[in-house]
Amino acid sequence: MCGIVGIYLKNKKLYNKLGSIFSPMLREMGDRGPDSSGFAIYRNASDKSYKVTLHSSIENFDWSGLEKSILENFKIKIKVTRISSHATFETVLKPQKLRNFLNINFKEINITSIGQSLEIFKEVGMPDDVLTQFKVSEMTGSHMIGHTRMATESAVTTQGAHPFNTGVDLCLVHNGSLSNHNELRKWLSKEKGIVFQTENDTEVAAGYLSYKMDDGHSLKKALEDALDDLDGFYTFAVGTKNGFAVLRDRIACKPAVIAETEDWVGMASEFRALSRLPGISKADVWEPSPGTIYSWGG
Amino acid sequence: MDNFKELDLNNIEVKELNKTLQKRDGNNFNHFKVINPMGAHAVATGLDGEVEVKIDGHVGYYCGGMNQNSEITIYGNAGVGVAENMMSGKVIVKGDASQSAGATGHGGLLVIEGNASARCGISMKGIDIVVKGSVGHNSAFMAQSGNLVICGNAEDGLGDSIYETSIFIKGELGNLGADCVEKEMKTEHFERLEKLLKRANIKDDPKNFKRLGSARKLYNFDVKNSDNY
Numbered sequence: 001m002c003g004i005v006g007i008y009l010k011n012k013k014l015y016n017k018l019g020s021i022f023s024p025m026l027r028e029m030g031d032r033g034p035d036s037s038g039f040a041i042y043r044n045a046s047d048k049s050y051k052v053t054l055h056s057s058i059e060n061f062d063w064s065g066l067e068k069s070i071l072e073n074f075k076i077k078i079k080v081t082r083i084s085s086h087a088t089f090e091t092v093l094k095p096q097k098l099r100n101f102l103n104i105n106f107k108e109i110n111i112t113s114i115g116q117s118l119e120i121f122k123e124v125g126m127p128d129d130v131l132t133q134f135k136v137s138e139m140t141g142s143h144m145i146g147h148t149r150m151a152t153e154s155a156v157t158t159q160g161a162h163p164f165n166t167g168v169d170l171c172l173v174h175n176g177s178l179s180n181h182n183e184l185r186k187w188l189s190k191e192k193g194i195v196f197q198t199e200n201d202t203e204v205a206a207g208y209l210s211y212k213m214d215d216g217h218s219l220k221k222a223l224e225d226a227l228d229d230l231d232g233f234y235t236f237a238v239g240t241k242n243g244f245a246v247l248r249d250r251i252a253c254k255p256a257v258i259a260e261t262e263d264w265v266g267m268a269s270e271f272r273a274l275s276r277l278p279g280i281s282k283a284d285v286w287e288p289s290p291g292t293i294y295s296w297g298g
Numbered sequence: 299m300d301n302f303k304e305l306d307l308n309n310i311e312v313k314e315l316n317k318t319l320q321k322r323d324g325n326n327f328n329h330f331k332v333i334n335p336m337g338a339h340a341v342a343t344g345l346d347g348e349v350e351v352k353i354d355g356h357v358g359y360y361c362g363g364m365n366q367n368s369e370i371t372i373y374g375n376a377g378v379g380v381a382e383n384m385m386s387g388k389v390i391v392k393g394d395a396s397q398s399a400g401a402t403g404h405g406g407l408l409v410i411e412g413n414a415s416a417r418c419g420i421s422m423k424g425i426d427i428v429v430k431g432s433v434g435h436n437s438a439f440m441a442q443s444g445n446l447v448i449c450g451n452a453e454d455g456l457g458d459s460i461y462e463t464s465i466f467i468k469g470e471l472g473n474l475g476a477d478c479v480e481k482e483m484k485t486e487h488f489e490r491l492e493k494l495l496k497r498a499n500i501k502d503d504p505k506n507f508k509r510l511g512s513a514r515k516l517y518n519f520d521v522k523n524s525d526n527y
Contacts, residue, residue: 252416252434255378255396271356271377272337285356285375287396287415290435 002175003029003148003269004162004256006237007277008244008296011263012142014278018043019139021277025266026127026136026146028273033148036161037130038122040171040239043141045117049090050168052098053113053120055158056085061108063087069105084133085158086112086121095168099195110159110197115169117142117241122161143297145239147173153181154200164203166194167210169241174202175254175269178232184208205230209238223247223293237267242298252290259283265296302352303327308334312341319368321347337377342370345387362389365406381408384425397434400427403444409498416453419446422463428498436475438465447494449502457510461517462524465510466491468502477516481509 005025009015018041026039044051054066063080070078070091078089091098095114102111113120121134127148131137147162154160163171178184181201188194194207208230212222219240226236227250235254238245246267248256258267259274261283266274274280288294303325305315317323319330319342332353335341339358342351345368353361356374362381368388372380375393384403391399394412401417403425410418410427416434419427424444432450439455441463451469458475464487465478483504491504 252397270337270358271375272339272358275336275356281355285393287394290416 001032001150002162003032003273004146004173004175004235004237005029005268005273006143006145006173006239006244006246006266008143008265009263010265010296014263015142016140018141018144019135020137021264022139022144022146023131023137024276025268025273026131026148028275029146029148029269030127032269033150034126035151035156036122036124036149036158037127037147038120038149038161038163038173039130039134039136039144039146040113040118040120040163040165040173041139041141042115042117042143042169042239042241043119043139045142045241046090047116049092050095050098050114050116051088051090051119052111053086053088053118054080054102055110055112055122056087056108057110057158058108061087066106066109070101073101083121085123086134088119103195103197113163113165113171115165115171115241118165118169118171118239120163120165120171122147122163123158124156124161142242143239143244145171145173145237145244152177153202154198159198160200162202163239164200164206166196166203166207167214169239170206170210170213171239172202172206172209173237174205174234176232176234176249177201178205178230178234180231181205184229201232205234205236213240219243219245219298220293220295223295227291235269240298243295244297245293245295246288247293248288248290250291256288257285258288258294259285302329302331304331304333306333307336307338307341312338315341316343316345319345319349319351321349335374339377342368345370356393365389375412376410380410381406381425384408394431400425403427405444407497409500413450419444419463422446426494426497428494428500430498430500432469435472438463438478439475441465445490445494447491447498447507449500457512459516460510460512462512464490466494466504466507467510468507474510477513478510479513481511483507483509 080089162173165171178201181204235256335355337358343363346366351370358377362370366385371390376395381389382401384406386406390409395414397415398417400408408427410429413431418433418437420439422441428447435453436455442461448467454472455475457478
């Protein structure tokens, strides 16, 4: 099953309430996906440096080793901040360089996201636990995307939880499953040099969109191509540094509802996740049509 | 609305609500108003008395499912499978309905005043469905009996593998489903459609509609049994 939610704020006055607006949305989708929960937040965008968000399943993992190693290898000082089981740091190092370095030298670390605005946190368990663990209701920012997972394609682990990020600032959550992900993963790895961290089908979809956008396509064009190249069933919610999009496959077995006011756009697997949004009684509420791209912002 | 018993889903669980609407708690009310549905699933399901229920807001999956005799009005949108397996009575959706509206319904009338998504009337077995707007793909899939009236358009696959349901449509058609064909509108069909529109409280001229039904090439149909449908 799985539950997905997304909120994109159009009114900057609401930025300081983002986490408190988002929390009930994710909580409501807990019974669609009790295996794991995760969220992506876009906040404090930078134009020069990149934010790297990491996870280690080793309890009380010592992040100082990473600081030392980056100093030795790149002569660059970083400061890692622990956030529960995750950690973040900022750097001017190029994302691809960093991904390759971490994948080779720190196998016990999983990169949840790299971006100028994006941070991803995810854990095994119900949304309530994850929302509390990362103090989500206090978070501020411009948009958030969340996922509650009922695992089908790969194991119940933090690595297998959504959202998935592969390029810079792009993230994806998915309700459904893809049938051509193995072939596509092979092709993207071999031909396009995209590094995958899991066997998960959704990570391949994220990798596919990153490859398309790195090639110069807009998010909208990348999603149009995805309709032909991704085989399977899906509702996707996609975030970029300044944008947000929703896409359902042409058969549209997986549910989705969108609500929009002058202040925000919200989407969820079911309306009940949108029912507590501020001003929902006056919102336009509709079911996105099959095979149709809905996008906001850049 | 004074004689309506108000039930607030902010204060009670859906199970308790349905127990009251099904009158299993021995109440003597015949008119109910449900507030704050907040997209909850299975609101007003399994009703079997002659009660009237007004729901103020959007509902989740299966609202009005298995209804018998009751009249349920949703002042909002309905989620997947509204009025699924309805036996009799009436369900009215003032907004849009999600997928599989009226699925497998045996009787009664479902009116959708907005649009319906994919698979509206899938496997319908005698229910009448009137949609003021348009319907999504694969509507009336394997529809067995009853009537589906569409005042707007239909996406691809309408009436795929249809049995003996009659489809009346005013707007544009996508590609028709397998074994679904246009048929002549005879006097009896104009009369039937006029009655259906009247029951649904929709003002439209039956002359604007065309009729679709089964070419009867996909299933083993014997014309001498046609009275049985």
